[in-house]
Amino acid sequence: xxxxxRLYRFELKKLLQKKMVWIALAVLTAAAFSLPAVQVMGxxxxxxxxxxxxxxxxxHYEIVQRQRxxxxxxxxxxxxxxxxxxxxxxxxIISRTTTTVIGNENAETSVTVRQxxxxxxxxxxxxxxxxxxxxxxxxxxxxxxxxxxxxEDLTGEDYYAAVDAERDRVYQAWGxxxxxxxxxxxxxxxxxxxxxxxxxxxxxxxxLAETAYVGNIFIFLFAIIALAGLFPMERQRRTxxxxxxxxxxxxxxxxxxxLAGLTVSFAGALVITVSMAAACLLxxxxxxxxxxxxxxxxxxxxAPMTVRRLALTVCAVYLAASLVHAAFVMAAGLCTKGGTSxxxxxxxxxxxxxxxxxxxxxHPRLSHVWSLLPAVFGxxxxxxxxxxxxxGGYLTNYQAAPLLWLVMTLALAALGLALHRRVPRx
Amino acid sequence: xxxxxxxxLCRAMEAPPPLKKRAFLRGLPxxxxxxxxxxxxxxxxxxxxxxxxxxxxxxxxxxAALTLPADGLWAASALTPFAALLAVTELSRSRLHGMEExxxxxxxxxxxxxxARMGLIGLVHLALLVILxxxxxxxxxxxxxxxxxxxxxxxxxxxxxxxxxxxxxxYVCGGAAxxxxxxxxxxxAMEAYxxxxxxxxxxxxxxxxxxxxxxxxxxxxxxxxLSWNF
Amino acid sequence: xxxxxxxxxxQFGAKIAVDRVSLTLGPGVTSLLGPNGAGKTxxxxxxxxxxxxxxxxxxxxxxxxxxxxxxxxxxxxxxDFGYYPDFTALDFLLYMAALKGxxxxxxxxxxxxxxxxxxxxxxxxxxxxxYSGGMRQRLGIAQALLNDPKLLVLDEPTAGLDxxxxxxxxxxxxxxxxxxxxxxxxxxxxxxEHVADRVLMMKAGQIVFDGPWDAHEDLEAFxxxxxxxxxxxx
Numbered sequence: 001x002x003x004x005x006r007l008y009r010f011e012l013k014k015l016l017q018k019k020m021v022w023i024a025l026a027v028l029t030a031a032a033f034s035l036p037a038v039q040v041m042g043x044x045x046x047x048x049x050x051x052x053x054x055x056x057x058x059x060h061y062e063i064v065q066r067q068r069x070x071x072x073x074x075x076x077x078x079x080x081x082x083x084x085x086x087x088x089x090x091x092x093i094i095s096r097t098t099t100t101v102i103g104n105e106n107a108e109t110s111v112t113v114r115q116x117x118x119x120x121x122x123x124x125x126x127x128x129x130x131x132x133x134x135x136x137x138x139x140x141x142x143x144x145x146x147x148x149x150x151x152e153d154l155t156g157e158d159y160y161a162a163v164d165a166e167r168d169r170v171y172q173a174w175g176x177x178x179x180x181x182x183x184x185x186x187x188x189x190x191x192x193x194x195x196x197x198x199x200x201x202x203x204x205x206x207x208l209a210e211t212a213y214v215g216n217i218f219i220f221l222f223a224i225i226a227l228a229g230l231f232p233m234e235r236q237r238r239t240x241x242x243x244x245x246x247x248x249x250x251x252x253x254x255x256x257x258x259l260a261g262l263t264v265s266f267a268g269a270l271v272i273t274v275s276m277a278a279a280c281l282l283x284x285x286x287x288x289x290x291x292x293x294x295x296x297x298x299x300x301x302x303a304p305m306t307v308r309r310l311a312l313t314v315c316a317v318y319l320a321a322s323l324v325h326a327a328f329v330m331a332a333g334l335c336t337k338g339g340t341s342x343x344x345x346x347x348x349x350x351x352x353x354x355x356x357x358x359x360x361x362x363h364p365r366l367s368h369v370w371s372l373l374p375a376v377f378g379x380x381x382x383x384x385x386x387x388x389x390x391x392g393g394y395l396t397n398y399q400a401a402p403l404l405w406l407v408m409t410l411a412l413a414a415l416g417l418a419l420h421r422r423v424p425r426x
Numbered sequence: 427x428x429x430x431x432x433x434x435l436c437r438a439m440e441a442p443p444p445l446k447k448r449a450f451l452r453g454l455p456x457x458x459x460x461x462x463x464x465x466x467x468x469x470x471x472x473x474x475x476x477x478x479x480x481x482x483x484x485x486x487x488x489x490a491a492l493t494l495p496a497d498g499l500w501a502a503s504a505l506t507p508f509a510a511l512l513a514v515t516e517l518s519r520s521r522l523h524g525m526e527e528x529x530x531x532x533x534x535x536x537x538x539x540x541x542a543r544m545g546l547i548g549l550v551h552l553a554l555l556v557i558l559x560x561x562x563x564x565x566x567x568x569x570x571x572x573x574x575x576x577x578x579x580x581x582x583x584x585x586x587x588x589x590x591x592x593x594x595x596x597y598v599c600g601g602a603a604x605x606x607x608x609x610x611x612x613x614x615a616m617e618a619y620x621x622x623x624x625x626x627x628x629x630x631x632x633x634x635x636x637x638x639x640x641x642x643x644x645x646x647x648x649x650x651x652l653s654w655n656f
Numbered sequence: 657x658x659x660x661x662x663x664x665x666x667q668f669g670a671k672i673a674v675d676r677v678s679l680t681l682g683p684g685v686t687s688l689l690g691p692n693g694a695g696k697t698x699x700x701x702x703x704x705x706x707x708x709x710x711x712x713x714x715x716x717x718x719x720x721x722x723x724x725x726x727x728x729x730x731x732x733x734x735x736d737f738g739y740y741p742d743f744t745a746l747d748f749l750l751y752m753a754a755l756k757g758x759x760x761x762x763x764x765x766x767x768x769x770x771x772x773x774x775x776x777x778x779x780x781x782x783x784x785x786x787y788s789g790g791m792r793q794r795l796g797i798a799q800a801l802l803n804d805p806k807l808l809v810l811d812e813p814t815a816g817l818d819x820x821x822x823x824x825x826x827x828x829x830x831x832x833x834x835x836x837x838x839x840x841x842x843x844x845x846x847x848x849e850h851v852a853d854r855v856l857m858m859k860a861g862q863i864v865f866d867g868p869w870d871a872h873e874d875l876e877a878f879x880x881x882x883x884x885x886x887x888x889x890x
Contacts, residue, residue: 020601031609035616214615221608225601229594236593340600344508347604351504354611355497449835452804456728459757467754473742524738528799530706531732532755533724539755652706 003248007256015226015264024225025268028218032276035211036204040064040283046128058125061283068285070199071126072133078194079295080156084141088152091134136201136296144299156194167300174386175364183394184386187303191294201296201307203288204280209297209311213378215276216318217350219269220375223325224346226268227261229339230330231420236339254420258330258413265326266319273315280311293383301383303396314382317398321374324405327412334419350375372401374408456533464534468542476516476547483509484554491561499562500614503571504607506555507579511603513547514583515596517645521587522595527652536649544642551576567624574631579606581637584645657683657717657806659703659837664712666698673698675861676712685833687852687869688841689879695861696841697735700811703839704732716807716837728757731805733796735812735841741785745776745795748784752799763802770798773828775821789816797825801832808838814847826851845876 015021040061077083144162145154167188171181234240243249289308293301297310328349333342353375359367368387370376382398389400427435459467487502494501520526520536529536555572562568582602587595613619618626659681666674673695690696701707703714705721714721716729739748746767753763771780774794784792793816800808810829814822822844830851832838842848848855848869857865857879869875 020598024601024605027605027609031612035612038616211615214612217608217612217615221604224604224608228600229597233594233597236597339597343597343600343604347607350608351501351611355494355501448804452806456757456803457759458724471751471754519740523740524736525740527701527706527734528732528737528752529755531704531727531730531734532752533727533757533803534755535724535727651708652701 004252004256007248007253008259011257011260012263015230015260018226021226021264021268024222025271028222028268029271029275032215032218032272033279035214035276036207036279036283039207046123046125056123063125063129064284066125067129067132068200068203068287070133070287072130072199074133074137074197075199077197079137079140079159079197080194083137083197084154084156084159085152087134087137087141088154091131091138133199137197140295140299160193163294163299167302170300170386173361175361176386176388180388180394183388184302190304191302192292192304195292195294197295198288198291200285200287201291203291204282204284204286205288205307205311206291206296207284208277208280209307209314209382211276211280212273212311212314212318215272215315216321216375216378217354218272219265219318219322220325220346220350222268222272223265223322223329224343224350226264227326227329228333228342228346230257230261231333231416232337232339232342235337250421251417254417258327258416261326261330262323262409265322269319269322273319277311277315297381298383302386305383310383313398314378317377317382317401320402320405321377324374324408324412327409327416331412331416331419334416354379372397372404374401374405377401459534464538465542465546468539469546472516472543472546473519476512477550480509480512480547480551480554483512484558487558488561491558497614499568499571500610500619502558502562502568503575503619504610506572506576507603507606507610509551509554510576510579511583511599513551514580514587514599516547517543517584518587518595518599522593524592530649530652537646540646540649544646567621570624570627570631571619574627574634575606575610577631577634577638579603581634581641582606584638584641588645588648657835657837659807659839660713660715661703662713662715664699664702664714665710666695666702666707667710672861674702674709677861677863678712679856679863679866681837681839681854683833683835683837684853685829685838685840685851686854686856687848688839688856688858689843689845689848690858694858696858697811698861699858700732700809700839700841703807704730704809706732728803729806731800731803731808733800733810733813735815737796739784739792739795741783743784744782745771745780745784745787745798748795749799749802753802756803758803766802766804767798770801773801774798775824790818790821793817794821797828806836808832808836810838810840812842813840814842814844822847845879849875 040059043057043059044063045056046058074083141154141159142150144166145159146162149158149162167184171184176184229236234243243253246253286308289306291307293305293307293310296307329342329346332345333339336342336345353373356370357376357379359370361367368389371380371385371387372389377397385397388394388396391400391403395403483505487505490501490505491498515522517540520529520539526536529539555569555576559565559569559572562572579602583599586598586602590598617623659679661677661679661681664674664677665672675695677699688696688699698707702709703721705714705727716726719725719729740751743751749767749770750763753767758766768777768780771777774797776791776794776798779787779791784795787795793813797810797813800810813829814825817825826847829838829840833851833853840847840852852869855865855867855869855875856863
């Protein structure tokens with residue numbers, strides 16, 4: 001009998017008995033909660049020069065709660081010519097300045113546009129928020145339409161044509177093939193045009209989608225602290241001789257330890273993710289669930305996607321990443337034979353991935369594979385990388401990454417088993 | 427007597443064996459070693475790995491500070507906890523390797539050893555931190571960003587070294603260093619290094635300083651007696 | 657030369673490990689016997705000044721146990737001691753000599769002399785982590801003798817030594833006992849029979865017997881009788 005179940009429970013118990021695991025989980029969970037929480041902390045003056053009297057002071061929490069109520073009444077409006085004209089009127093004064101470089105015959109005209117101060121509503125809470133709501137739409141328009149075309153005559157058709165043109169440019173920048181472009185075009189055909197907006201796009205779901213990558217760093221940290229010593233500890237506690245000469249001390253024990261490590265890492269990741277999600281949704285509100293990513297994040301994203309679906313997708317993906325993180329850390333422990341050295345190696349790797357979020361596009365395949373690594377994935381935003389993975393059909397990065405990670409986890413497990421069963425020469 | 431005759435006699439005759447030599451030597455008061463000699467003798471026993479790794483860490487942090495204008499500050503800040511880890515493990519070597527009891531019973535005592543190690547490593551690390559801060563823009567502010575994680579890891583590590591027996595203490599100290607460094611990395615993602623948030627860093631530094639000072643004091647106090655509860 | 661222990665007590669929480677022990681030890685070998693948990697190691701640690709007593713005092717020739725003068729004449733071998741893994745035997749002794757305040761030349765001379773005495777002269781350049789248990793124990797004995805101590809405290813010194821090494825050790829202790837105060841704790845009755853001038857038996861933190869050994873023919877039977885065991889001897 002290999003007593004796998006009993007061994008697994010004992011290994012789980014050994015991990016959960018370590019105070020350091022619980023302390024690390026508590027600290028990282030608190031940190032994950034604080035990520036969105038800092039946005040509702042503090043106060044500000046709503047006035048022209050950011051100073052004033054007490055009745056002009058509002059807490060960020062108050063401002064967020066009022067934003068959730070959509071004072072401009074934009075929820076459900078279409079981003080069409082009428083709304084564009086309304087936005088230009090409320091939030092954009094177009095001014096143009098022409099600069100001529102002296103001595104240069106082909107002088108260039110520099111066009112600048114700037115946003116208006118509130119005038120009708122004045123510096124009130126509602127006025128500030130309404131200005132902000134139109135300001136978000138203005139930013140979206142400005143990100144797509146060239147400065148020469150940002151005029152009072154801008155129409156909805158002009159805007160969507162600009163989006164299509166920019167999308168083509170992005171496809172080219174990512175080096176997409178004709179087939180890949182055709183695939184994205186088929187997805188884009190399902191996009192709603194004109195786009196239906198929500199009045200509160202930058203809420204809890206949007207923030208969850210944007211901060212999930214930092215949560216991934218926390219998940220990796222937890223795996224490092226909890227699991228780096230899982231295998232080396234046997235040697236340090238001098239139980240390795242006892243264990244290795246036992247009947248189930250080889251593969252059954254390794255499998256039990258490995259699975260216990262995966263379990264603890266996944267459970268920790270779940271706690272951290274739930275904490276972050278709870279903070280986002282409780283403090284910033286879930287009213288932005290139906291916001292299209294094209295409204296706030298990436299207007300050129302070529303498939304229908306709401307921020308809620310995006311947030312849930314990235315959270316699920318990072319939960320899957322917790323398994324690869326765990327496998328990597330445990331393999332590092334077996335390679336280095338020391339808990340502290342395994343920690344150092346894994347932390348060094350994490351720093352490397354954070355500081356190198358992308359490889360040059362001159363090596364397209366390498367760059368693409370690098371972007372799918374669990375510690376790098378999503379660092380530049382999931383909806384900005386439009387590369388596809390060709391396995392049978394086409395998969396987006398967030399569909400392909402978990403499959404790659406499954407292969408990586410299995411490979412690391414096999415490596416770990418080989419190291420665990422290796423009999424030392426001295 | 428001529429000198430040559432005297433030297434010939436010395437060569438020819440064997441000196442009588444000393445009587446009660448041991449008792450005589452035992453009766454002599456043993457010279458007290460000076461503070462400098464204690465510090466210098468301990469300097470030789472601080473592991474070369476500690477100095478090499480400290481140098482390598484600071485060199486890496488300096489390289490990051492000088493070559494990465496956007497990321498240099500937080501990268502350097504994230505590396506200082508590992509320098510603190512080296513300091514803590516060196517200070518706690520007696521306890522980690524079960525040498526406490528022997529060193530406590532010697533003339534110099536564990537306290538003198540601990541103080542000498544603290545002073546030496548602390549001074550060198552302080553000098554390296556100053557150089558690193560000077561290489562970063564806004565030196566004084568950079569100094570706060572570098573010192574805070576270092577002191578926090580110091581305090582947590584010393585606490586762990588006193589409460590965890592044997593080699594596992596190094597692992598726990600390492601965990602503390604990774605946690606502090608990791609939070610520093612995440613802090614960068616939260617734009618915590620922006621000037622507007624500097625007052626929170628000052629507060630954190632003061633708290634970290636208080637923690638480290640308390641832990642150093644307790645460590646020195648505890649080095650006068652063996653802790654029995656293991 | 658006199659070790660004076662006056663109403664010494666040590667309490668850990670609710671447990672009294674050493675209970676008002678008073679002793680005067682002069683030159684010679686005094687053996688401390690007792691079952692596990694009797695308080696022998698705690699008493700030895702109090703005598704070495706590495707534990708602070710709850711009550712009472714320990715002085716040697718007038719010097720208090722906490723003073724540097726006391727530690728200058730003390731040699732101690734703990735029951736279980738560690739080592740810095742990358743040190744060679746010579747490094748280890750030189751390090752301990754530095755802590756004991758010996759000069760460099762004195763330290764080197766004395767270290768080499770003691771390595772020869774304990775039979776490690778051939779392996780002193782090898783790292784301690786490669787040593788067997790018995791070799792480490794001999795190294796521990798050597799470090800205890802570095803400063804030619806007037807007060808020598810040895811806790812289970814022959815643990816891990818083979819019979820030949822034990823005989824050698826007994827001779828060494830016997831010679832040291834002539835002009836030093838030696839306090840020796842052991843479970844090995846034959847060590848006591850061969851080397852101790854005086855026997856102390858300890859039980860539940862108290863001294864239950866204090867006297868010369870040669871007053872009793874069978875020490876083991878006497879020991880077992882002290883602790884309520886009916887001896888079966890062959």
